[in-house]
Amino acid sequence: MEVIVPFSTDRPKSRLSDVLSPEERREFARTMLDDVLDAVDAAGGDPRILATDAVDVDSPVTVDDRPLTEAVNAALDARLGADSERDGSPDPVAVVMADLALVTPAAVDRLFAAGRDADVAMAPGRGGGTNAFVASHPEFRVDYHGASYLDHREIAAEVGADFAAVDSHRLGTDVDEPADLAEVLIHGEGRAAAWLREAGFALDADEGRVAVARE
Template identity: 85%
Template structure:
């Protein structure tokens, strides 16, 4: 299955600026990207990085510095056009965000399997965003903003695509805020968790709340 992995090289992870420098954010974002690419490949996907600038990775890279919605829709359109799809049947294509530091091959397998059965299968983020999906319905397009999961469910209904939700803690956890770093330290199994530990982060329990703190 073709898997598009959007990745920003332009001021990545700016909401972590209170705890990480610009260079550190770039290195941490790259560690998460590498984890996601490994998980996708192990799950049998064929990843392509959709980046806002040049990035040195083994999988193919498509550079598109337009906003996320525009870039992903162009990639979806290119996939379906190359597939020669009819209005309601195409080979599935997945979009998996590059900051899913907890993603595992097993979690992605569940998503990919759901996407082979439904026209659109989607893993919502904890805040209602869209972290990963599979689509095989050429009329489906994305609109990333706010609680985009609800918008995407509505878009699927409007174009006549059947929709499946994939409830997965690992795919629901995107890393944007300092509070998210604790999830990586608790559940992470790859480069991102190792990077945080090497940078001096550890778990601290304060009044029942577990947080990532830097020593």
Template identity: 60%
Template sequence: MRTVVPFAADSPKTRLSDVLTADERSSFARALLDDVLATVRAGGGAPTVLSTAPLEVDAPVAVDDRSLSTAVNAVLAEADGAVAVAMADLGIASAAAVKRLYTAEGDVAVAPGRGGGTNALVVRHGDFRVDYHGVSYRDHRERAREVGASVSVVDSHRLATDVDERADLAEVLIHGDGPARDWLVDAGFELDAGGGRVTVRR
């Protein structure tokens, strides 16, 4: 399935600034992207990176520096058939979870993220458009209803976990098995369970 992977090439992962330098955040974001591209392919998808700037990566790249919602909606408006969208920071996504997304029933299949976001979706309805601001999971279900599109929800820990904050790094070390986990290990991160809740230390 055609799968769009949006990627913010400029100043990525700013919420990790307490543990990573700007250069490290850029490098780690690329490792996460590599993880997602490999996982999409393993799940049967054909990824295209939708980047805010030119990028050298092992996948086709479309450059669009507009907002996330505007850029994705431009792709949906021109699509002839189903299109999936998967965020570039799903560091523990698995091929099995991606296959579940691709095969979910409905005109729109949504994989919610923690905190009310939308981490991945499949769009099979020509009138559906995204809006990633605010509580996008709720908003996407409402938008589907407005255009008469049926909706299915893909409840998956691996698709719900996006990597934005320090605590998310522990999830990658525990569940990841690709470039993002390797990057963290090489950078000196390890699990820290000394305070009750598992976190990371360096």
């Protein structure tokens, strides 16, 4: 399955600016991207990076500097409908965010499996975002503003697409805020977790929920 991985090269992970410098945020964002690409590969997916600017990476890269919603919808147009000249039902295409540092091949497998059974299968992110989805309905399009998960359910309903939710903590954890770093240290198995440890982050169990502290 083709898997589009949107990646912003411009000031990535700004909500981590209290704990990481701009250069560190760039490095860390890149380790997360690499972890996502590895997991997609291992699950048999075919990743394509949809980046705001050039990225030096082994997978194919499409550069599109428009905002996320427009860039993803252009990709969906090309694959699912409108610009597509396919007859019959289009092949499913996945969109998986580049900051899912907890992702594993098994989690991607569950997303793919759900996407083969439903017109739209989606893993919500914490706070109502849309962290990953598979769509095979020609008219499904995205709108990433606000509580996008609820909007996407509504869009699916409007175009008559079956919708399945993928209930996954790993897919549901996008890494945006300092508290998310604890999830990476607890559950991450890849480069992002190693990078954080190397940068001096460790779990701090003094609070109600485990947080992170930096040496």
